[in-house]
Amino acid sequence: MPDYYETAAQVNEYLVFHYANIEQTLRWEFGPHQAFGFHTRLAECIDSSQLSEKSRALDLGCAVGRTSFELSRYCSEVLGIDFSHSFIDTANNILNSGEIPLVLTREGQLGDAVTNTLPDGVHPERVSFLQGDAEALPGSIGRFDVITFANVLDRLPHPRVALDKLAEISNPGAQVVVCSPFTWWDEFTSPEERLGGFKRNGEDVTSHDSIVSALEDNFTLEATYDLPFLIREHERKYHFSIAQTSKWIRLEN
Ligand SMILES: C[S@@+](CC[C@H](N)C(=O)[O-])C[C@H]1O[C@@H](n2cnc3c(N)ncnc32)[C@H](O)[C@@H]1O
Structure with a gap:
């Protein structure tokens, strides 16, 4: 569905997911509050003490860019790539203005327009965004010391192709x-x-097992995590997911 992430409604939903604070996201006392702040928790999977002064990060499937900005706290260069032109245009507007206009939808056409700003301590000058395809990355992007590849595999026509590229980059x-x-x-x-x-042949095949098979020749599996996240559709409807997460270290070969 190539246009799924191009609509104004998706752009707004992702702006809220990436940049709204917890009170704006979930005003109820009940609910999955631990699922808030996904992009910060994702970036915290990276051990910054292992990075050199000049480290390059790639946020593959960056959407409107929050993880890219979070990685700029400890990487000297961050590239965010996404297939959606609308998401990349929006991320570039945030980069240039530092402002994030979003609508906290209440019901139907009703909602509150607010303008948020980038969190303290990020380095926009280290970040750039590029429209591109995780299955056909340009050779010119080079190689990276950090890669986040979050919630994209199940949105691709050929997820194995994208996994195979990780060793090359x-x-x-x-x-x-x-x-x-x-x-x-x-x-x-x-x-x-x-x-x-x-x-397959009567045995369960899980996506995690297939990722292990695809990456184990070139990477060591360092850790696994379960990262919850919460996408607000409107004040009374949310999508609560738990991303199965694996952290890999690239081997020397
Ligand atoms: C579920 S969203 C996740 C976005 C972001 N990583 C996050 O966790 O908030 C899936 C993202 O994958 C992007 N995407 C889909 N197909 C892609 C492709 N072929 N190459 C790069 N990004 C793609 C979409 O545009 C969308 O931003």
């Missing part, structure tokens, strides 16, 4: 974090291209 010792709730939809990934969620 990472430096020895690179920290690579891959995560997804593995919500496979026919509109994005045909059943035969999926990483998991089916039986």
Whole structure:
């Protein structure tokens, strides 16, 4: 579904997901408050003490850019790449203005327009955004010391192709974090291209196991995590997901 992430409604939903504070996101006393702040928690999977002064990060499938800005706290160069032109235009507007205009939808057309700003301590001057395809990355982007690849695999027509590229674009010792709730939809990934969620020869095939098979020749699996996240559709409807997360270290070969 190539246009799914191009609409104004998706742009706003992702601006709220990435940049709204917890009171703006979830005003109720009840609810999955631990799922707030996904992009900060994702960036914290990176061990900054292992990075040199000049470290390059790639946020693959960056959407409107929050993880890219979070990585700029300890990486000297951050590139965010996303397939959606609307998301990349929005991320570039944030980069240039430092302002994030978003609407906190209450019901239907009703909502509150607010303008947020980038969090303290990030370095926009280190960040750039590029429209591109995780399955066909340009060679000119070079290699990276940090890669985040969050919630994208189950939105790709050929997720294995994108996984295979990770070794080509990472430096020895690179920290690579891959995560997804593995919500496979026919509109994005045909059943035969999926990483998991089916039986083969009577055995369960999980997406995590397929990621391990795809990466284990070139990476060491350092850790696994379960990262919850919360996307607000409107004041009374949310999408609560738990991304199965694996952190990998690029081998020297
Ligand atoms: C579920 S969103 C996740 C966005 C972000 N990583 C996050 O966790 O907030 C999926 C993202 O993948 C992007 N995407 C889909 N197909 C892509 C492709 N072929 N290459 C790069 N990004 C893609 C979409 O535009 C969208 O921003």
